[in-house]
Each structure stands twice: as C-alpha cells, then as structure tokens.
Amino acid sequence: MSKIIRIGTRDSELALWQATTVQQKLEGLGYDTILVPTKSIGDQVLDKPLYELGVTGIFTKTLDVALLKDQIDIAVHSMKDVPTQLPKGIVQVAVLERAVSHDVLVHKSLAFLNADQPATIATGSLRRKAQWLNKYPNHKVVDLRGNVNTRLLKLIENDWQGAIFAQAGLQRIKLLPKDALYLDWMVPAPAQGAMLVVAKEEDDFTKEALVKLNHPSSQTATTIERDFLRTLEGGCTAPIGALAQIKDQTVYFEGVVFSLDGKQKIDIKKEVRLSEAKDLGKISAEEVLQKGGDKLMQEIRNENSALH
CATH class of the missing domain: 3.40.190.10 (Periplasmic binding protein-like II)
Structure with missing residues (x-):
C-alpha cells in the first residue's frame, strides 16, 4: 500500500x-x-x-x-x-x-444489597450515579476517575461496597471478575461497547x-442512540441512557433521562421495523422532551452552569 x-x-x-x-x-x-x-x-x-x-x-x-x-x-x-x-x-x-453494551458492579460482597443499610458505590458517570440513586436512594455515590486499572485499584484501597464499570471494557483487557453483578436494569450510555x-x-x-x-448493524444502532443523545442534550452533560437492539429486522429502542439526583426519570420504549428506523433516536428524544424532558434538561443545565 x-x-x-x-x-x-x-x-x-x-x-x-x-x-x-x-x-x-x-x-x-x-x-x-x-x-x-x-x-x-x-x-x-x-x-x-x-x-x-x-x-x-x-x-x-x-x-x-x-x-x-x-x-x-x-x-x-x-x-x-x-x-x-x-x-x-x-x-x-x-x-x-459492538461488544456487550451493559454495565456491571464490581463488588467486595453483595450482602449490602439485601440489607436496608447505607452503602457507598463509586462511579465517575452522571448516568450511572443517577440510575443507582434512583434504585437505591439510601446509598451514597462517590466520584471515581482514572483508567480501568486505576479505578479497580481505588475500589480495593477504599471502603466502598462496589464500583460500576462497562462490562465490555473489563472483558477486553481480561479484568472482569467472575462474580461481577450484571446490571440489566441500568440503561447504558449511548454507543457503549462500540x-x-x-x-x-x-x-x-x-x-x-x-x-x-x-459493521452496518452496529453503526445503525449507535447512530439511533447518538441521535437520541444529540437531540436531548444540546451540548450539556446529563444522565442520559439509550440502547437500540436489532433483531430479525426489528429495532427495539429504550431511552431515558434522569435528574442529577436520580429522583426524576423520563423514559421511552419503542419497537419499529429496521426499514423505518432512520429517525428513531430523534423522534424518541422529541417525545421525551414533550413529556417533561425539556424542563428537566433545563434544570440540569442550570445545575451544571452553577458548578462551572
């Protein structure tokens, strides 16, 4: 060449x-x-x-x-x-x-999930934090930064109960623990695993x-998810999840936006023929905005601008 x-x-x-x-x-x-x-x-x-x-x-x-x-x-x-x-x-x-798109919890023990007691979970992601607090409002979520190896080491060194990672990232460098908890209820980041x-x-x-x-079907799915994100966010960092899965010429889409504290949640699920899925992400986001997402996104923008 x-x-x-x-x-x-x-x-x-x-x-x-x-x-x-x-x-x-x-x-x-x-x-x-x-x-x-x-x-x-x-x-x-x-x-x-x-x-x-x-x-x-x-x-x-x-x-x-x-x-x-x-x-x-x-x-x-x-x-x-x-x-x-x-x-x-x-x-x-x-x-x-695309590899597997979901998140996993790497933990020291899962006993804390069965007890109604405070626990500390680590993640650097607003999306993961909001979804975790939505499900476990009595838990505390702390910030976790660094590459995968650094974050795993920080989990060992601190007294946190667990930390959330993308399953694909841990699998790719052979660091996925056998007992990691698959978080099938957590909507992944748009294009996660790709x-x-x-x-x-x-x-x-x-x-x-x-x-x-x-890879055409991976391109189609991630385009739908990123269209959803683009239409919602307007350049703002927000807890947004989206997943498009293609099976038998049908697209199954799930999108969600949370408030930063996880208390508010607006979601949408759609099922359309692959041949009709071109604007699925954009249309889904516009419906979320109409359902109160526009007000929620404005609140998030206000909170973010206060941070900067």
Missing part, C-alpha cells in the same frame, strides 16, 4: 487494546500501520469529576488536534466518549462490531481502508 496509516490512541491499556484491534484488522487487509499513543486531558486531570471539567470531548480533543495537524491519520475511540458533533474536517468512518474510528474528511486513502472495517 502507498502509505503507513498512523493510528492515534489514548495510552491507557484499554485504549491501546482497541487501537491494536484496529491495527490488526487493517494489517490483515494489507495496509501498513503504526500506533501513536497520546495522553488526553481527561487522563491527566483526575482530581475532579468529569462533569465539573466542563469540556465536551475531554477524552477525544487531544486526538482531534493531532488529526487536524496531520500528526496522525486516524483516531480510535470508545464511541461513548465521542461528542455527537465531530469537529469540522473530521468524519466518522467505521464503527466496529469502537469508533474517525479520519480527516479529505483523506480518501485512509477512509477507503477504514470503510472495510465498518
């Missing part, structure tokens, strides 16, 4: 696993590649909750800049970290086949290579 494709990635173990997966697929197709690891702002500032940093795309911005400065040719991301609006000049090219590869809009050679890695 005529050029070496430079693959930009964060330098955490999970990010490197994802980038190496893309690298192996490209090299299997005959392309020459090289990995270019970098640290994101989100990896460097660990003493504040993500939502307090007030930066959209905190894990992707560094790679966006590297792409636009022609220091790399592609960037590999956990798709749930990527803002719904990509920077000018950067385009989505491939969504790899890997996204972006490139420069003008780079036809690289785009042509990446298109071969795209």
Whole structure:
C-alpha cells in the first residue's frame, strides 16, 4: 500500500487494546500501520469529576488536534466518549462490531444489597450515579476517575461496597471478575461497547481502508442512540441512557433521562421495523422532551452552569 496509516490512541491499556484491534484488522487487509499513543486531558486531570471539567470531548480533543495537524491519520475511540458533533474536517468512518453494551458492579460482597443499610458505590458517570440513586436512594455515590486499572485499584484501597464499570471494557483487557453483578436494569450510555474510528474528511486513502472495517448493524444502532443523545442534550452533560437492539429486522429502542439526583426519570420504549428506523433516536428524544424532558434538561443545565 502507498502509505503507513498512523493510528492515534489514548495510552491507557484499554485504549491501546482497541487501537491494536484496529491495527490488526487493517494489517490483515494489507495496509501498513503504526500506533501513536497520546495522553488526553481527561487522563491527566483526575482530581475532579468529569462533569465539573466542563469540556465536551475531554477524552477525544487531544486526538482531534493531532488529526487536524496531520500528526496522525486516524483516531480510535470508545464511541461513548465521542461528542455527537465531530469537529469540522473530521468524519466518522467505521464503527466496529459492538461488544456487550451493559454495565456491571464490581463488588467486595453483595450482602449490602439485601440489607436496608447505607452503602457507598463509586462511579465517575452522571448516568450511572443517577440510575443507582434512583434504585437505591439510601446509598451514597462517590466520584471515581482514572483508567480501568486505576479505578479497580481505588475500589480495593477504599471502603466502598462496589464500583460500576462497562462490562465490555473489563472483558477486553481480561479484568472482569467472575462474580461481577450484571446490571440489566441500568440503561447504558449511548454507543457503549462500540469502537469508533474517525479520519480527516479529505483523506480518501485512509477512509477507503477504514470503510472495510465498518459493521452496518452496529453503526445503525449507535447512530439511533447518538441521535437520541444529540437531540436531548444540546451540548450539556446529563444522565442520559439509550440502547437500540436489532433483531430479525426489528429495532427495539429504550431511552431515558434522569435528574442529577436520580429522583426524576423520563423514559421511552419503542419497537419499529429496521426499514423505518432512520429517525428513531430523534423522534424518541422529541417525545421525551414533550413529556417533561425539556424542563428537566433545563434544570440540569442550570445545575451544571452553577458548578462551572
């Protein structure tokens, strides 16, 4: 092939696993590649909750800049970290086949769930925090930042009862405990479990290579979920969950938004033919806004702006 494709990635173990997966697929197709690891702002500032940093795309911005400065040719991301609006000049090219999308609780014992007693659960996610407090209002949720390995270590070092993780991330780097509790009631983040590869809009050679890695049904499902997120959020960080599952030419969609304290919940479930699912995410979000979601999102914006 005529050029070496430079693959930009964060330098955490999970990010490197994802980038190496893309690298192996490209090299299997005959392309020459090289990995270019970098640290994101989100990896460097660990003493504040993500939502307090007030930066959209905190894990992707560094790679966006590297792409636009022609220091790399592609960037590999956990798709749930990527803002719904990509920077000018950067385009989505491939969504790899999605892994399991749900969250799990890594814990020291589950006895606390059966007792009506206070407990402390750790997560850096507003969505996970709100859903946990909605189900367990007498529990306390503390902030947990860092890469997967760092967060697991913090759980061991602290007297928390458990911490919430994406199942896919733990599985990918072989750190999923056998007794982790599968949280089937928790609606995942839009595009959780999916890997996204972006490139420069003008780079036809690289785009042509990446298109071969795209998984159409994973792309369709994550597009629906991200359309739901985009229509609801308007650039605001909020506890929003969305999951689209495709079975037998039917899309089963579930979307939800919570108040920051988890006390208010507005959700929606839809089932449509795949051929009619093009605007499913947007339509579902508009219905949520009409059901009181617009007022709830405004309250969240007000609370977020007070933090900054």
